[in-house]
Each structure stands twice: as structure tokens, then as C-alpha cells.
Amino acid sequence: MKKLEQLRNPKKWTPLQEVLEVYEKRGPADRKQRVNFLASIYEQSTGKEKKQMVWEDLTRDLFLDWAELRQEAGRKGWLGAGAGKNMPEDGWQKLRALKAAGELPALDDVTVAPWNTTILTYLTSAKSIFGEKSRAKVLRGLEVPDLEEWRGITLTLPCPKGHKSIEENIDERIEKALPKLKTENPRVWLFFMLCDETGMRPVSVRRLAKASLQVLTPAEAAEVRKKMAQEWRVKESELCDFGGLIKVQAAKHGAEVLTPVSAEVVSVAQEVMTEGSLIGAKHVTESRELHTELNAWLRMRGVTGTHAAYLLRHRKGQMMRRFGGKAAVGATLGHKGEAMADRYSIENRVVPAVGIGGRKKREAA
Numbered sequence: 001m002k003k004l005e006q007l008r009n010p011k012k013w014t015p016l017q018e019v020l021e022v023y024e025k026r027g028p029a030d031r032k033q034r035v036n037f038l039a040s041i042y043e044q045s046t047g048k049e050k051k052q053m054v055w056e057d058l059t060r061d062l063f064l065d066w067a068e069l070r071q072e073a074g075r076k077g078w079l080g081a082g083a084g085k086n087m088p089e090d091g092w093q094k095l096r097a098l099k100a101a102g103e104l105p106a107l108d109d110v111t112v113a114p115w116n117t118t119i120l121t122y123l124t125s126a127k128s129i130f131g132e133k134s135r136a137k138v139l140r141g142l143e144v145p146d147l148e149e150w151r152g153i154t155l156t157l158p159c160p161k162g163h164k165s166i167e168e169n170i171d172e173r174i175e176k177a178l179p180k181l182k183t184e185n186p187r188v189w190l191f192f193m194l195c196d197e198t199g200m201r202p203v204s205v206r207r208l209a210k211a212s213l214q215v216l217t218p219a220e221a222a223e224v225r226k227k228m229a230q231e232w233r234v235k236e237s238e239l240c241d242f243g244g245l246i247k248v249q250a251a252k253h254g255a256e257v258l259t260p261v262s263a264e265v266v267s268v269a270q271e272v273m274t275e276g277s278l279i280g281a282k283h284v285t286e287s288r289e290l291h292t293e294l295n296a297w298l299r300m301r302g303v304t305g306t307h308a309a310y311l312l313r314h315r316k317g318q319m320m321r322r323f324g325g326k327a328a329v330g331a332t333l334g335h336k337g338e339a340m341a342d343r344y345s346i347e348n349r350v351v352p353a354v355g356i357g358g359r360k361k362r363e364a365a
Contacts, residue, residue, distance in 0.1 A: 014143045016053060022139060026139075034129055040122070041122060041126055044066055044069060045063075046096075063155075067119050068106065069096065071108055074113055079118075109158070112158040112159065112160055113159075114159070114160055127151055166312075174298070185293070187272050188290055188293050188297060190265065190269060191291065192309075192312070193262075193268075194246070194261065196312045198259045199312070199313045200246075201310065202294070205291075206284075206290075208246065208277070209275065210278060213245075213273070213278055214247070215244045215266055215270070221241070242261060242262055243264075246258070246261055295309050298311075
């Protein structure tokens, strides 16, 4: 009876584009990213622009078509180098042509693949825009259809589990090659060291500006070190020497942190940095190119995986866990949680100086 009534007296829904505009203004902190995920699903599946999307497009088939396209892109190696930088200009067009010709493999729910993680992340984010919580809080007052089919999509895909580690023999190759890298390409060396010493996400390194670095005098460093030892209840001798602090902005609902870096890193940063970039990138595109260069350099040393530089963050996290448990990991990587809250106030997150200044310091940690 309800469906019959809806056919007789169809409800006038608020246009989808208007709903998305409201969501981008009133939604959670990552609202634009969620809308971008939805737009990518639509644009890559259909070849149309986001502004053409209407309520009728939000179907199970739309998402499954995109998931199949995404998996094939991954198998072709088009999703590497970060954010699909290996994707040919007509890559999605070629994939849609394969789909139209019936030549695209069916969704693979057996093979473990890193792009499956992305597929499930996009699904969760795209569905959340129109979820119950969003309707009651963000989209309140708008006429939004039930979207039962879209919101009811469930998918189980095998994803890589746990944090991948850089093998010891690969780590040794990296250490031997670092002096040459520092001489030949100091900006890529600096990118590596910032990831390695701080555990920052590579994308966070790309966003660092000159103002992100606080250079410390020996007296200032000694004062910070003393306070650090007291707060972490360790001897000062257990902490590494450092020459500066870097302010890392909060990311992914995490917390802002202040993290120490070695005097060597400070020295090279002072040589290459510009006002807008700590790693000396002239513009956003060049910062991405430096990131790509670092990934390529790491792969030449034997590091595997789509996001090679990100594994340095994993390594730092494991090191900090050995040093001070979950609280130390939270402080270093900017994670929020009870362990972190118990140890530090929001205004006073200074990362313990562990695992910086060279291989011996890391091994000691």
C-alpha cells in the first residue's frame, strides 16, 4: 500500500546536488573527502561529471561496476605511485569499454589485494552521506529519498591485514644507500628522514612549510629533553639528541603533535626549504613528484607495496610501541585514545625523542 501511495502521489525530493552542497557545508570534518569519494565512484563508472548525478543513479549496480573497474585498474598497475598517478589519461575510458564489451572480469572476492581496502573505504564513506545519523543531524529539513538499495549495499572483499614491515636485509640496503642519496638528491633524502624519524604520513610531509620547523639551540633542546624524560618517566640517556621540533597538523581525526628531529635533518632542511615547503618543493605538483621519487628509490632498494614510503610510518609505530606502549604510539602518530588522553593534554603533545639520528639510535630503541 505504501509503494502504491508513493506512485499515486510521488514526493518531491530535494535535488541531489543541493543535498551534497549542504553536506559539504554542515557535514563532519572529512565531509569533502566523502563527497569526493562518491563523485569518483560516479564519474569513473559512467564517464559523466559529478554535477550530472541524480538520485536515480545511486544504485547497487553503479557501485559494483565501479568496484570491478577499480580492481582491474589495480591488476594493471594503474593505481600505484599514490592516488592513481600511474593511470593513463584514457584509463577509465578503456576500462569502461572493457565493461561495455563484457570483457571485464567479475568482482574478485577471493584474491587479497590492497585496492580492495580502498573499495570498501569508498563504499563506507559514500553510504554515510545519506545514513540515519547524517539525515537526522546534517541533512535535517531536506527531503532525502530512502535510498534503500544504495544504503543496503554490503560487500566482503579480502584485504591485506596488519602492518607490513620492511625486512631487515632491505633496511640495511636503505641505510647503505642514504649517504649517496643525501649528496645527489638532498630533498628526497630529507623527505625520507622526516618520514623515518617522525613517523609522519608522507602526505603530511608534503604539506610542511618553513614555519612548521622550530630550530632549537642546545640549551633549548636540553630543556625540552629534560621535560620529555620526566613526562615519559625515563632517563635522559634513553632519549636521542635532537636539533629541532616539527609541528605536524592533525589528520584523519587525529591530533596535532610536536615531534623532534635530528640536527642533521634540521641542517639539510635549512639548506633546501622555501617559505611554503620544508622539503623545498616549488609547488604542490613538485611535492608530489618528490614523494613519487622517494617511493621509486625505496622500491629500488627492495621495498614492496603500493605506498613504499608509508611503511616508514609503520616502522616508527612499532619502535614507539616497544618504547612506551600504546601511549607512545599515540603521541608519535597523532592517534587519539584513552591511553593518549591519560598521558598528555591536547595542548602538550611532544613526541619522545626515540629512533632519530641514525641506525644505531634506531637499534637502541
